[in-house]
Amino acid sequence: MSAISSDIAIHAEGLSRDFGPLRVVDGVTMRIPRARIYGFLGPNGAGKSTTIRMLCGLLIPTAGSVTVLGHPVATEAEQVRRKLGYMTQRFSLWEDLSLRENLEFVATIYALPRHERRPRIDAALERYHLADRDTQRAGTLSGGQRQRLALAAATLHHPQLLLLDEPTSAVDPQSRRDFWESLFDLVAQGTTILVSTHYMDEAERCHALAILDRGKLVAEGAPKQLMRDIDAIVLEIETERPREARKVLEQQAAVKSVAQIGTRLHALLARDLPEPETRVGGWLKDAGIAGHIERVGATLEDVFVASTTQSNR
Amino acid sequence: MDALAARLAPLADAFARVWAITDKEFKQLRRDRITFGMVVGMPLMQVLLFGYAINMDVRHLRAGVVDQSHTQLATEWVQDLEATQVVDVTYHVGSVPELDALLRRGQIVVGIVIPEDFAARVAERGNGGTRAVAQLLVDGSDPTVEGVARQLSLTPLPGQSAREAAVAVRTYYNPERRSPVNIVPALIGVILTMTMVMFTAMAIVRERERGNLEYLITTPVGSGELMFGKILPYVLIGLIQTTIVMLIAVTVFAVPMVGSYLDLYIASLVYITASLGLGLLISTAAQTQFEAMQLTIFTFLPSILLSGFMFPFDGMPVAAQWIAQLLPLTHFVQLVRGIVLRGATVMEMLPQMGALALFFAITIVAATKRFHKRLD
Numbered sequence: 001m002s003a004i005s006s007d008i009a010i011h012a013e014g015l016s017r018d019f020g021p022l023r024v025v026d027g028v029t030m031r032i033p034r035a036r037i038y039g040f041l042g043p044n045g046a047g048k049s050t051t052i053r054m055l056c057g058l059l060i061p062t063a064g065s066v067t068v069l070g071h072p073v074a075t076e077a078e079q080v081r082r083k084l085g086y087m088t089q090r091f092s093l094w095e096d097l098s099l100r101e102n103l104e105f106v107a108t109i110y111a112l113p114r115h116e117r118r119p120r121i122d123a124a125l126e127r128y129h130l131a132d133r134d135t136q137r138a139g140t141l142s143g144g145q146r147q148r149l150a151l152a153a154a155t156l157h158h159p160q161l162l163l164l165d166e167p168t169s170a171v172d173p174q175s176r177r178d179f180w181e182s183l184f185d186l187v188a189q190g191t192t193i194l195v196s197t198h199y200m201d202e203a204e205r206c207h208a209l210a211i212l213d214r215g216k217l218v219a220e221g222a223p224k225q226l227m228r229d230i231d232a233i234v235l236e237i238e239t240e241r242p243r244e245a246r247k248v249l250e251q252q253a254a255v256k257s258v259a260q261i262g263t264r265l266h267a268l269l270a271r272d273l274p275e276p277e278t279r280v281g282g283w284l285k286d287a288g289i290a291g292h293i294e295r296v297g298a299t300l301e302d303v304f305v306a307s308t309t310q311s312n313r
Numbered sequence: 314m315d316a317l318a319a320r321l322a323p324l325a326d327a328f329a330r331v332w333a334i335t336d337k338e339f340k341q342l343r344r345d346r347i348t349f350g351m352v353v354g355m356p357l358m359q360v361l362l363f364g365y366a367i368n369m370d371v372r373h374l375r376a377g378v379v380d381q382s383h384t385q386l387a388t389e390w391v392q393d394l395e396a397t398q399v400v401d402v403t404y405h406v407g408s409v410p411e412l413d414a415l416l417r418r419g420q421i422v423v424g425i426v427i428p429e430d431f432a433a434r435v436a437e438r439g440n441g442g443t444r445a446v447a448q449l450l451v452d453g454s455d456p457t458v459e460g461v462a463r464q465l466s467l468t469p470l471p472g473q474s475a476r477e478a479a480v481a482v483r484t485y486y487n488p489e490r491r492s493p494v495n496i497v498p499a500l501i502g503v504i505l506t507m508t509m510v511m512f513t514a515m516a517i518v519r520e521r522e523r524g525n526l527e528y529l530i531t532t533p534v535g536s537g538e539l540m541f542g543k544i545l546p547y548v549l550i551g552l553i554q555t556t557i558v559m560l561i562a563v564t565v566f567a568v569p570m571v572g573s574y575l576d577l578y579i580a581s582l583v584y585i586t587a588s589l590g591l592g593l594l595i596s597t598a599a600q601t602q603f604e605a606m607q608l609t610i611f612t613f614l615p616s617i618l619l620s621g622f623m624f625p626f627d628g629m630p631v632a633a634q635w636i637a638q639l640l641p642l643t644h645f646v647q648l649v650r651g652i653v654l655r656g657a658t659v660m661e662m663l664p665q666m667g668a669l670a671l672f673f674a675i676t677i678v679a680a681t682k683r684f685h686k687r688l689d
Contacts, residue, residue: 056531081533092528096344097337108333109532111326137344 009034009161009192010055014064016215017050024050026215027064032194032208034160037187039206040196041304047215048196049089052165055194056086069160082110085154089165091146095139099130099149102138103156110157124152128182144175151182155191162186164195168202180205200300211307219307223300230298232256232268232306233276239265239284239291248287249280257305268306330534334542338516342546348512352550356504356557361565363496363503376423377404377415382431390447391425394465400425416450423465424450497562498653499622501555501581502645505588506616507609509551513592514605516543517684522601536684540677544589551585552578562653571656579659580652580666584645587669590676591641597683616642644668 010032017025025047032038040048053059055066057077066073068080093102103124107117125131128148133141138149147167154162164183168176180202183193195206203209204223211219211226219226239245242265246258249267256268269276277293284291298306342349376394380387394400400423406412412424426448428434434446449465520526529539555578562568570577591612599605617623619633620642637643644665651657651665659666 058527058530078533078535081531084531086528086531088524088527090524090527092524092526094337094341094525095523096341101337101340105333105337106532108329109529109534111329111533 007034008032009036009069010038010194011067012051012055012064013066015051015054015061015066016063017047017054017059018062023062024215025054025061028210028212028215028217029064030210030217030220032192034192035187035190036207037183037193037195037205039203039209040194040212041198041200041203041209041300042196042212043198043308045214046212048212049165050215051212052163052194052196056080056084056163082157083160085157085159085162087150087154087162087164087167089167089169091138091150093138093146093150093153096137098135098137099125099141100134102149103153106153106156112157120156124156128152143170144172144178147171147175147179148182151179155186160190160192162191162193164193166196166198168197168199176202200304203304204300211304213308219303226303227298227300230303230306231271232298232302233271233273234296234298234302235267235269235276235280236294236296237265237267237280237284237291238263238294239289241289244287245284245289245291248283248289252283254279257309259305266302268302268309327535327538330538331542331545334534334539335545338543338546342550351508352554353557355508356500356554357561359504359507360497360500360558360561363500372398374400374423375404375421376400376402376425377406377412377421378402378425378427379406379409379412380427381429382427384432386435387427387431390427390431394425397465399465412450422451426450496622497558497566497568498649499620499646500562501558501649502584502620502642503617503622504554504558505551505581505585505645506613506642508554509547509585509588510592510595510612511606511609512547512550513543513589514595514599514609515602516547517593517596518599518602518605521596536681540593540681540684544586544593547589547592548582548585551588552581555581555585568653570653572652572658576652576657576659577649580645580648580662583666583669583673584641584648587641587645587673587676590673590680593680594676594683597680612640616640619643621646638668641669641672 008031010030012028012030015025015028016023028047028051040051042048050059054061055068055073057073057080060074069083071079073080094105097105100121103121104117107121112120122131125134128151130145130148130152133145138146141149147170151167154164168179171179176199183195187193195202197203206223208222209220209226210217221229237245237249240263242260242263246260246265249255249258249265254270254273256270258268259266267280269280273279277295281291281293284293342352378391380391391402395402402425404412404415404421406415409426412421412426415421416424428447431446434444437444438446517526520529559570559574559577563570592609595605595608595612599608615636619637620640621637622642648659648662648665648669651662652659
């Protein structure tokens, strides 16, 4: 194994996928390092699920190649599957089996050594706070419990790589926090995690992020770095008439987007705009709107908006 | 020794996975009350339905009589007719128009008109005359009733032996292919077709619909392992259903079991696997349980109509016979009738066994090939 492939869990090169005439994933290239949480951020339909499915061999790329944990997925999908845990967007375990039966099934499927099955299942039930429900049927679990069971199942065989497709979409905030704690525990043990999400707070917790929009990878990097390197000027405008102010600003070509947050406006402007505060103040004054304008640091949402509106235009 | 163990380990894992899937299916089946009920209820209901309701013997037809002769002779003759059990005289009316009305309203299907000079006509016939002694009005809307007219007209006139008459009726109207004796054993095939094809098709499509399959195919489970694991529970269910049908056939319908049960179970086993293969193939084509159901019925109808289960195989057009050869039920109907009714052995019916085995091989290979461990 070469030095590069040993620190890189996933290497995708020019990954594309068509469904009929529609190109859902378009030339995605990325290297995901081991023992990191790597986030996929993107609106619905951005190609997150399709990309994840190509990474684990569920879909064949129309173009491009993927190497996962040193195995080319196109030819060694089975080897990849043994080292991989996958949590689907939808709960995909058996609702008419009990928690323990589900995990026993998974343990056999992954051919875990017979004497290790029980201790591992017990440990997983314990770790994910499901031990007192082990004989309950999975169909009767709440959203958060289901998700913990799914994570228990996906990690039962101690995979080196965990693919999570919008794992927290049906879960309350407290469960989400607990869930992320579990993910960090797994990373500390050396697991690489790829997680897709459309929650900004979750994206911010990732070591590195890729923002997908309409099948294209439009930004990549650590959340902090993405916020620092944002290709826009972020202004916060406090005004009595935010709705009118917004209409005025949106007519300007240099304004990429304006979002209202309470009585404040969050405006993204082209980076090459000189003296942005003065310019914006001037536009508002011309429209007879008073306001306090301040330059602020970008949030991840700004990064998301900036990179996704760019490809829209 | 270690090398051998290392080589056998993957095989043991594969068997373990097949068993894991089978075990899971059983657990799910036990908890799915509707399906579980169908396993037992379907053969029970169908055997009784086909055995009793779809009885091709026509008996106890409702009949009306107009006796214009008012003679003892006529009364005796009507009693003879009733003794055949083909007709039950439920109406005695005074005129032919009244009889017509009963027929028209469907209250009777056979009308018997006895003329005023009945006694004279009977005497005339006894001396070699050809004039009809009475008239039968028959509801022709049911084709099977048509045969009854001929049958009843053969009922001998008073004076002849009644025993002869009963025999004559039975031989006339019970062509071999239409008795429950013939229908019920073949029902094993029909029931197995229905349940085996549908259950297996559903079993995979349901997992596709519920999202289980997306998870399963990211695991190390192989396509073949999944297919066999899915099939195994239904093989057992199929054998249980065979047993249920045979129990009812022998106890309720007094079907003679001429052949050996071992041969019957061997033939059933091969037929079950052929049906399961078809079910799996359907499951790889259908995306939803509804589609699976439609495809099952699509294959089920020609099986029922062309296999020789309902209509005599020899009576069908050549083209239909060719299509019938492609249906596993055709071969199984021949097998099961041969074994149960004629005492044939499996070895004597190798062409049919071979056809079923071939059908299984083709469908299971096609299903496994079609079932990529992928979503596209």
